[in-house]
Amino acid sequence: MRSSSSNKCVLFPCLFFACILFTISEKLVAGESDKVKLNLYYESLCPGCQVFIVNYLVKIFDSDLHTVTDLKLVPFGNAKxxxxxxxxxxxxxxxxxxxxxxxxxxxxxxxxxxHYSFIRCVENDTTKWESCLKNSRSEKAINDCYNSDLPKTLILGYANMTLNLKPQHKYVPWVTLNSKPLNAQSPDDFVAQICKAYKGKAALPKLCKSSAFSKSLESKVLKLQVSYADEARK
Structure with a gap:
């Protein structure tokens, strides 16, 4: 395929620049199959989930870590x-x-x-979540979705994903990396785990090599407040 792309650039000079851009972007961003799969199983009013979403997951998008990370958010948690x-x-x-x-x-x-940007806004202050929706260009689309039968289908799909986890989740936030659970109670090292797990052809994200990242690994490990699956319900 690469040789074919090169031939096209020679045969069609007008596409040469586009071909170069494609080649550069190919080197900077991992292919979908190469990306590290990070899944967060959570529920919206779990304090530990809120902290993880607002203060930790943001590191993926505030850096180049997103180029090698396939993030999936699963809003079901400990529901029944x-x-x-x-x-x-x-x-x-x-x-x-x-x-x-x-x-x-x-x-x-x-x-x-x-969608992470919106969800982070909601989880930052769930008492004022509607302001996040009003600032959205897709307010109507989300409202139309919510006021239809679709949310039940979506949530039952997330329920199926959550309830069929192996091993089963014990609490939320529950984080898996390439389908293997991480210790979400000690969230500081999840960036290091992504860097370690990435085996693709694209360049390792700069964050994985930065001095700031190295210092963060030496810092005191924080503990998240988690919500256990067998806790009493409100």
Whole structure:
């Protein structure tokens, strides 16, 4: 395929510049199959989930780490599904509502950077989450999604993903890296784990080599407040 692309650049000079840009971008951004798959299983009103989303996941998009990371957010957490497919959330109806809103955002903006930005805004202050929606260009699309039957389908899909985890999740936030669980209670090293797990052909992200990153590894490890799956429900 590469030789074919080179021939096209020779045969069609007008495409030469575009070909160079494609080649450069190919080297800077990992292919989808090469990316490290980072999944976050969470629920919207879990304090530890909020901290992880707002203060830790942002490192992916505030740096070049996103070029090698395939982030998937799964808003279901420790909810339960009854025999008649009714979903009960650990922190009550408001959590179910916000989980559904965030599920609609993920559907509306398939690009992880876009839906993460919205979800981070929501989780930064869930009492004022509507301001995040008003600032969105896709307010109507998200509202239309939320007011339809689609959220139930989306949440049941996330329920299936969460309830079929192997090993089963014990608490949220629950983080997996290439399907293997990480210790989300000690979130500081998840960047290091992504750097270590990346085996693709693209250049290693600058963050993985930076002095700031090295210093962060030497800092005191913080502990997140987690919500256990067997805790009492509100």
């Amino acid at each position: 599904v009854s025999d008649n497919l009714t979903v009960t959330c650990q922190h009550g109806e408001e959590e179910c509502r916000l989980n559904a809103i965030e599920a609609c955002a993920i559907r509306t903006w398939p690009d992880s950077k876009k």
